[in-house]
Amino acid sequence: MLERVRALFDVGSKRPAEPTSAPSVGLFVDGPNVFRDEFDVDLDDLRDAARELGRVGIIRLYLDEHATPGLIQAAEARGFEVIVTSGDVDVKLAVDATALVGDGTVDTLAIASRDTDFKPVLEYAGAVGVETVAIAPGIHGRSDALQNAADEAVTLEP
Numbered sequence: 200m201l202e203r204v205r206a207l208f209d210v211g212s213k214r215p216a217e218p219t220s221a222p223s224v225g226l227f228v229d230g231p232n233v234f235r236d237e238f239d240v241d242l243d244d245l246r247d248a249a250r251e252l253g254r255v256g257i258i259r260l261y262l263d264e265h266a267t268p269g270l271i272q273a274a275e276a277r278g279f280e281v282i283v284t285s286g287d288v289d290v291k292l293a294v295d296a297t298a299l300v301g302d303g304t305v306d307t308l309a310i311a312s313r314d315t316d317f318k319p320v321l322e323y324a325g326a327v328g329v330e331t332v333a334i335a336p337g338i339h340g341r342s343d344a345l346q347n348a349a350d351e352a353v354t355l356e357p
Contacts, residue, residue, distance in 0.1 A: 260279040313335060
C-alpha cells in the first residue's frame with residue numbers, strides 16, 4: 200500500500216514529478232468599466248472565459264464604494280474575490296496585478312476592462328514572459344490599445 204501511495208505522489212523518487220496542472224490564470228475584472236448598462240456582462244461568462252485559459256488561481260472583481268450589495272454577493276457566490284476600494288479601482292487593480300506577475304504567481308494574466316490605463320500592466324507582464332489576455336465587455340467595449348498590448352483578445356458576447 201505504501202508503495203502505491205509513493206508512486207502516486209512520486210515520493211522517494213530522485214526525479215521531480217511531472218507538472219500535471221494547466222498554467223495558473225489570474226483574472227482581474229475592472230468592475231466599474233465592465234458592469235455598465237450598455238454591456239450585458241455576466242459573472243459566469245467572465246469566469247468561464249478565464250477557465251478556458253487554464254487553471255484559475257486568482258479571480259478578482261474590483262469595485263468602488265458605490266457597488267451594490269447584490270453585485271458583491273453574486274460575485275462572491277460565483278467564486279470571485281471582491282476587492283472594494285474607496286479610491287481609484289484602476290490603481291488598486293494595476294498594482295495587485297503587477298505584483299502577482301512580478302512574483303511569478305500567475306502564468307497567464309487576464310484583464311477584463313475597456314480602460315487603456317491597464318496597457319502598461321499587460322506590457323510589463325509580456326516583458327517578463329507572462330501570457331496576457333485582454334477581455335472586452337462587448338463589441339463596443341473593446342479597447343484597441345489593450346487588444347494590441349495583449350497576446351490574446353477576447354470579446355464577451357451578450
